[in-house]
Amino acid sequence: MAAPKPLEQENLEIRTKSIEQTLIPLVKQISTLVTHRERPLCSERSLRAVARVGQAVNLAVERFVTVGETIADDNPEIKTDMYEACKEARAAGAAIEKLCEAALEDSLADRGAVVRAARCLLGSVTRVLLLADIVVVKQLLLAKDKVARSLGRLESVTNFTEFVKAFSQFGAEMVELAHLTGDRQNDLKDERRRAQMAAARQVLERSTMMLLTSSKTCLRHPDCPSARENRDTVFCQMRRAMDLIHYVVKDGVLDSAAQLNQSGGGSPVSQQTSTEEDWDVSRTVSGALKHFEDLVEMTRLTLLGPGCKERLTTALDTIAERTQDFTDSAYTSHEHRENILLLCDRAKLELNQLLRVGISLEQCEGSSPTTEMENAVLGLLQATHDLKQQLQQTTLEQAGDLASIVRAAHDMVGIIRNVALASDTERLEEYSERFNEYIEHILEVCKLLRHISSTDSLQVSAKYTEINLRIYGPQVVTAAHTLSMHPTSKIAKENLEVFADMWQALVSDVTTVSKEAIEQCQGRQPDKQVYMSLPRPGKHGTTSKPLKPVRLDSEEQAKIAKSGLEMKLISSEMDAETEKWQESGASMEENNDIVKRAKNMSSMAFSMYQFTRGEGALKTTQDLFTQAEYFAEEANRLYKVVRQFSYQVPGGTHKKELLENLDRVPTYVQQLQFTVKNPTVGKAATFTKVDSVIQETKSLMDVISKVVTTCFVCATKFSVYIPLGVQCNWPWADHLWPGHLKPQHLVYQGNRGYSAYSTLPR
Template identity: 85%
Template sequence: MKQTTLTDNQTYKPNMAAEKPLEQNTLEIRTKSIEQTLIPLVKQISTLVTHRERPLCSERSLRAVARVGQAVNLAVERFVTVGETIADDNLEIKDDMYEACKEARAAGTAIEKLCEAALEDSLTDRGAVVRAARCLLGSVTRVLLLADVVVVKQLLLAKDKVARSLGRLESVTNFTEFVKAFSQFGAEMVELAHLTGDRQNDLKDERRRAQMAAARQVLERSTMMLLTSSKTCLRHPDCPSARENRDTVFCQMRRAMDLIHYVVKDGVLDSVARLASCTVMFQKDDWEVSRTVSASLKQFEDLVEMTRLTLLGPDSKERLTQALDTIVERTQDFTDSAYTSHEHRENILLLCDRAKLELNQLLRVGKLLQEQTEGSSPTHEMEQAVVTLLQAIRDLRHQLQATTMAQAADLTSVINAGRDMVNVIRNVALASDTDRLVECADKFHEYIEHILEVCKLLRHIACTDMLQVSAKYAEINLRIYGPQVVTAAHTLSIHPTSKIAKENVEVFADMWDALVSDVTAVAKDVVDLCGRSMDDSKQVYMSLPRPGKHGTTSKPLKPVRLDSEEQAKIAKAGLEMKLITSEMDAETDKWQESGAGGTALEENNDIVKRAKNMSSMAFSMYQFTRGEGALKTTQDLFTQAEYFAEEANRLYKVVRQFSYQVPGGIHKKELLENLDRVPTYVQQLQFTVKNPTVGKAATFTKVDNVIQETKGLMDVISKVVTTCFTCATKVSNAVLIHCQELT
């Protein structure tokens, strides 16, 4: 871990909403560098835990365990020493950092002692090593996250320097002061570009990474416009259009820096008062671009799929109806567009009506099922209603994609016409033909509005976070900077002999050209991805067995094998899953050794059997994260995850039957609370497994999600099994007392 200190002399005033101390249980890793720092420790602990569960039949093996324990403790000691050094240089994290270092040091010492105990053959509780390992991972992660707070602080200080430089540039009144201020601004921009570039590459979250790239791009492209618009404003201080050009650039650059703050602080807004002074206001929803048709369709499909497990509960009708209403509301961007053909508009409206009818049918079937039976299994009629509704939603998605692709096909001609119009506007401005300039400006704004409409639809149907962000910021930047070409031309028409005014028009025209090139690139990526998605849907969905009866994993055409670097990235999640598996194995061993729950022998044996099956499957998935075991490709992993989810569903039903025998009380309440969480985790894992992927990057993301969701489900199952043991003991004791009373 690289030591990081602050050398800036200026006082840093943090946003109080953003500077809350790290919560003990909130250790989300958002950067790749922290993951990479954890990997060596993960490997050491993984070796240790795996070794402790093998028979130690030789002195050599015992000594190897002791050496691993010593190595872990020594590495932890070096690690926390660096952490404490960072704490000494940064008082705002000092207490939290020292506490985390203390916990890490204690866990490292405990692991060393436990490993030394193996030499004396006194280590009887293998769970102790697992618990110490989990504690060590948590505390080390906490140290890294606190160190990351310091890195964030440096970046925000660099951003604040640039903001102050912008303020000085905005207030200068002569060229001499401007040249001096712009020189300082340039140096500080270089530092900010370096820090934000490093942060962008380090971020794990695709959406945040794309947002940071968008902010950096605005700052980079706006620098030249800031130079020419400021010089034009200084040369022609009484010209309103020159001032508008300059103020727009300042406002957009400040907005970009606010976005940097927002990304770095992971969703905390900054400079609200300053934003209010900008010509165009943007809210948090402009930065979080998930309010799309694609997102609402996915949410609705998830809710419909969930009814297969939960049936139609009391709140299902309201949730499903509201989710479909959201879809219909968002399709209005397609039907209201002046560039949507009559045929496409009618098809969208018909498909929305069809989805409403199919939903009503599902709700009717669900209501009848609730009235007629108390069972928990869906009927064939309900299954058919679910399938029909999902097909209607898929057809609606394909129609929306087709509508967007049709509009995107006209994009090239519109952009070319816009480029030609820019040339005309430039020539008209040089000729000081004000009336003609107004006519050309109106036509140019029509082209801009057309392109903006296409951007809006592209964002709605974009399948990935990166494309959604790219489409959104292409739209925002074009809306702000596009009309400024005309504004710059007005200045030139008033001062046709001004060289700086002419240069300013050229710079804004270059920005226009860059922005429409961005739109073209985004459109190509979105259309290509949607085209493949529509083809895959035809190949996959038509060949699936009936959902609910068999596995529904949509297998990719070519299984993917992860390389060593990708396996290392998911090693931490795999190890955490392995630790949970070890704890559950210890619980099932305890159950079998004690013979708990004699009165419910069949159910209890089935609980143990299902739990051990799940533990075995989770272990094979853990081995996959290390490049070992029987699972060789990602498809092998997905198939195993599917079986894992199905086994969890079977265990859920067995435990539900067992719970009826448990007397009321705190233990039964705890059992039911944990048990009720299982269907949600099962459904989420099944959704992830059957979600088709395109490309290796998407496949790797899917692998990571499958491991994380399997780990979450395993954690819940472990709690269920533990509580079952306690409840079974209570049942056994109650029966024993009853038998004694009878005799």
């Protein structure tokens, strides 16, 4: 196995729940320290408590890195990186302890040093955990390789005695792999990866019995080509499933053996689809529509800037291309086919209208959206919405026929079984053709269901159900041919029964996917869609029923504690950056719109951080989502102010850096707005939305902090005019907060930014 690539310090993405849970105790301690360092330390007892926490953190880190170094000694491939990460963690832990001890002598010790040490400790500890996770991955892949070798031995045996011995060993190794992959599936955070792992495990589990009967049939009838095709197809599918496990565990890295499996032996049917398309590329109409609508929404901020026309045109062409699966289907009615084509043409006309408006804006050098442009955007989005509805109706009409098709196919399997037992080859061919027609019809329905599925897990389920049905469905007929050639063979009859059971399981999967897809479509009740970049709950919301406000329990708070702390650290850095403007002189800070909006955002981020700890004025999830809306709105305003500011900055590296960071803001703003607007049902979905909102707010806060830093550098170096602002107001306060909390009363409180919570009586 190739040595793993070293982890980049800037890319410490956590993909498993177990690592998050391991970080929670450390996050809580660091949160206590960082929060405490921002409060006035007025008693010796409080100072000594902070010092003890610092000592406890350092001691815990020391024990932690000792285990990490032990793991490194046993695994040479990660030894160097692990020792380096442990060294960084140990140094950060010692620095935190010293800073806490320094608080005993100087209560005004450098707050920035505490923040930097905390971020360094979090990063290094996370890096240690990710390196340790490489060892877990290695163990799983070794188990997978053992099963692969056992499969090779099973494929090469020539007598029953060797087969029984090899199959016994294979079974034991499969049990170990099942346990490891099950644990990994439950630990993965990414929905698509979990669904892919589930699909791979299901293939291995269902194929084991077919492997047994097809191998026994092949040993009993070695000269029978249909028996060998049955066996080879099962071997090929099981190897593909193990390659998929490798792909998921390595997060998108393809096993070098996978390409060989695709081009090597096995059933030709199993090689019809490419590995990349089967495993990771979501080539669905719903995905293409969402991407296109995101680009259209973005034009409200970018005003059809350079390259926008090409991106929009390409995205719409992709939609039209993927709708061909609907229009080319033999089972799509003429009416639906005509409606789809007409709606595609309508979307093209609406796009041309939007592009013409964009050209007009360029000619008059407009800097803000016009009514004409807004109408063009709404017209185009309405066209794509109608197209989506039509595609769903087309799919649901075909899915409505699914039950009768499945019953007819099930009856046909019984007929094929009887004809094979009678060795009637002519009738077997006749019924086999009709059975294959049923398979093709069900496959068409599967394809359309995948196209309209709106969640990653359902798309993956539909995709692998389609793949397995395409490969294993015809094998029922192949097994029947073997039985027709050897009608008295008990093992040939058993083999057909096992493949028929597999067929029944697969059509049951299709029915389940169909039911879930229909429920998704019906859950999105068509209403008068109002496309707004900033929906106002209670006034112009796009959902007919408001979300039920809920509070997070302690376990949920713990899960998002790390993200909340990281956002808090970024907001502390933002405060430090805005304080630089004050230190530079009152003339730069007074009425400075960049600083004021940055402080507003820092205050909002701090309130969201408090929510992750069960503190502050944000009590329910709805409070958090509404706060995130205002955060995105303020970021949008800051973006426009800084854009005006950038026009005055002379060309050079500083302006280039400013524009590079600034151009990232609209994307983050749009993504946060889409997440907040996305409706959820159920506690688990609501928590996932909370986690996403915190993550996206953190990302937006990070890029805003870089923008503000670069603005300060440019303002001081080039003496650039700073845009002036007015006192911030909050006209939407009445429907957001409880009656005793009015966010329009803002008081700036130093490191805490603007506070709307501590100055008003309850």
